[in-house]
Amino acid sequence: xxxxFKLKEKQEYExxxxxxxxxxxxxxxxxxxxxxxxxxxxxxxxxxxxTKFFKYYFAHLIDCDFAYFxxxxxxxxxxxxxxxxxxxxxxxxxxxxxxxxxxxxxxxxKGQLTGMMVASSSFDKASELLADIQAELMFNQRYIxxxxxxxxxxxWKDGHFTTTDGIGFWAxxxxxxxxxxxxxxxxxxxxVFDDIDDKQLVKNPIRVQETVDWLLxxxxxxxxxxxxxxxxxxxxxxxxxxxxxxxxxxxxxxxIRDGLYHSKVFALENPRTHKKDTSPKGRPAWNxxxxxxxxxxxxxxxxxxALREYFHEHIPQGFTFKKEHFPFVDVKAPGAYDAIIxxxxxxxxxxxxxxxKAIVLIGKIGRYYDIIDCFNRQCTTGEMVRGHYAIAQQxxxxxxxxxxxxxxxxQDLMLEEYWRYGEENPPxxxxxxxxxxxxxxxVRIENxxxxxxxxxxxxxxxxxxxxxxxxLLNQFLAFPNPNYKDxxxxxxxxxxxxxxxxxxxxxxxxxxxxQSGTYKRNASRAMQ
Numbered sequence: 001x002x003x004x005f006k007l008k009e010k011q012e013y014e015x016x017x018x019x020x021x022x023x024x025x026x027x028x029x030x031x032x033x034x035x036x037x038x039x040x041x042x043x044x045x046x047x048x049x050x051t052k053f054f055k056y057y058f059a060h061l062i063d064c065d066f067a068y069f070x071x072x073x074x075x076x077x078x079x080x081x082x083x084x085x086x087x088x089x090x091x092x093x094x095x096x097x098x099x100x101x102x103x104x105x106x107x108x109x110k111g112q113l114t115g116m117m118v119a120s121s122s123f124d125k126a127s128e129l130l131a132d133i134q135a136e137l138m139f140n141q142r143y144i145x146x147x148x149x150x151x152x153x154x155x156w157k158d159g160h161f162t163t164t165d166g167i168g169f170w171a172x173x174x175x176x177x178x179x180x181x182x183x184x185x186x187x188x189x190x191x192v193f194d195d196i197d198d199k200q201l202v203k204n205p206i207r208v209q210e211t212v213d214w215l216l217x218x219x220x221x222x223x224x225x226x227x228x229x230x231x232x233x234x235x236x237x238x239x240x241x242x243x244x245x246x247x248x249x250x251x252x253x254x255x256i257r258d259g260l261y262h263s264k265v266f267a268l269e270n271p272r273t274h275k276k277d278t279s280p281k282g283r284p285a286w287n288x289x290x291x292x293x294x295x296x297x298x299x300x301x302x303x304x305x306a307l308r309e310y311f312h313e314h315i316p317q318g319f320t321f322k323k324e325h326f327p328f329v330d331v332k333a334p335g336a337y338d339a340i341i342x343x344x345x346x347x348x349x350x351x352x353x354x355x356x357k358a359i360v361l362i363g364k365i366g367r368y369y370d371i372i373d374c375f376n377r378q379c380t381t382g383e384m385v386r387g388h389y390a391i392a393q394q395x396x397x398x399x400x401x402x403x404x405x406x407x408x409x410x411q412d413l414m415l416e417e418y419w420r421y422g423e424e425n426p427p428x429x430x431x432x433x434x435x436x437x438x439x440x441x442x443v444r445i446e447n448x449x450x451x452x453x454x455x456x457x458x459x460x461x462x463x464x465x466x467x468x469x470x471x472l473l474n475q476f477l478a479f480p481n482p483n484y485k486d487x488x489x490x491x492x493x494x495x496x497x498x499x500x501x502x503x504x505x506x507x508x509x510x511x512x513x514x515q516s517g518t519y520k521r522n523a524s525r526a527m528q
Contacts, residue, residue: 028145041146045110050074053109054102057143058136061097067286069274070094073263074103081112083229085261086247088236090310093265093286095233099192101133107190107229108167109147115168115188117181119219121198123173127159129194130171134161174201174211178222191223191230202238212245236312267294267310276311278465295465303470304477315474316481320445323477325452328461331370334395337363339502340372342392343434343495344405345487346384346414356471357384358487361391362495369451369496370458376468376475376488385417392429406494407433434494442480445489448496452476457492 107113120126137150155162168183248257268282298306307313340363347355359375375387422428478484
């Protein structure tokens with residue numbers, strides 16, 4: 001056992017030597033007069049020059065330009081002497097290196113740092129994070145040349161060290177007491193909690209709340225009342241994580257904590273709105289990565305994990321449906337199916353965020369049910385109607401296709417929207433109400449499991465990365481979790497039931513138009 005520890009220590013020492021060598025390669029300016037040096041430092045420290053400062057002193061850590069969110073969020077933190085914020089960035093988007101190293105060293109250079117605390121899931125993890133800035137202060141020759149020697153003999157150990165000017169740095173694991181933390185009269189005025197969550201913690205709501213209390217009472221409480229900067233960095237690995245509780249928006253309708261600066265970045269985004277966008281129009285939030293690189297990573301790790309690590313979206317794992325039971329296939333032309341219908345499960349709760357409006361286009365061929373397209377969003381009734389028309393237009397007019405909507409007490413109001421849109425964009429869809437007396441929703445959806453276990457419900461491979469298709473799959477995988485939506489599976493169940501009902505009628509008649517696979521008819525009867 002001792003040999004194993006020695007091997008580990010040797011590996012850590014070798015890594016430390018490599019890091020030291022990397023930092024020391026960055027030499028200070030040669031043959032620079034004191035006047036030029038003072039002017040250069042002044043330029044690097046002036047407001048708005050944060051990225052210039054980083055590029056000069058940390059060139060060994062930078063291999064591309066900073067993203068818009070890096071610049072925006074760092075400026076907000078530096079400009080505000082009393083800052084409380086959370087930066088939710090995807091994995092590998094420079095959270096730790098910026099907020100654990102670059103920002104505090106900039107604050108120190110500006111004379112605004114009286115001490116720094118780092119908190120993480122454990123003391124060892126926090127010490128590792130603190131070691132990065134410790135190494136920079138000890139070996140960064142450019143920084144030392146401009147701001148003086150930082151290393152202080154006798155006060156330089158893992159997890160706690162003090163620079164020559166009396167600035168203290170401390171590491172704390174969850175639950176360790178930071179009360180009374182100070183170096184002489186200087187209390188730490190910069191605190192960062194980094195990767196405070198872990199997979200075991202988030203499963204225990206009591207421990208999560210204890211950690212939230214510890215962060216806000218003990219950790220934040222150890223910082224001065226005036227002129228303190230507290231920042232949390234990480235990605236939301238669970239709906240009920242510590243990070244989510246600090247931000248405040250545990251549920252979609254919950255408000256952000258009052259006074260909190262919140263930055264939420266998605267690996268792929270709409271470049272105009274900066275909202276999550278995994279469609280072909282989505283662009284990497286940071287040009288350090290290409291779409292191809294990101295998708296390669298997502299596909300290798302699996303989309304459920306990728307959503308958690310790169311989009312802050314936690315899909316709870318249910319027990320009824322499994323991802324491997326939903327194959328993505330090349331769907332057939334609409335005319336090749338034995339039957340084809342669209343089905344709409346409309347949300348009719350008052351709150352737009354309560355449910356999704358889900359529409360599916362499903363073709364049945366033999367024993368298979370192919371989900372050719374789907375619409376699955378939190379949206380207005382008008383957007384839902386336009387979505388239904390767009391899906392229906394994929395089916396040629398000469399095919400007998402029926403369009404259904406789950407009947408409910410406001411169906412007439414929704415039908416009025418359908419007719420109004422159809423008058424402006426003919427031909428109008430002939431929507432049929434599904435008035436079946438349905439059994440319990442959970443029972444109905446669960447009854448699809450024999451089909452999925454045989455991989456009989458298949459998804460359109462061409463739309464694998466369409467957000468609506470991803471949401472549909474995620475809803476199946478989360479079922480029957482009460483905290484996740486199930487409108488998509490409910491729409492699929494309604495469509496499958498009606499397709500089976502049509503098939504039963506056809507078998508009872510012996511022969512019928514649905515058996516031939518060809519459904520030509522007069523255009524005047526289109527969309528009936």
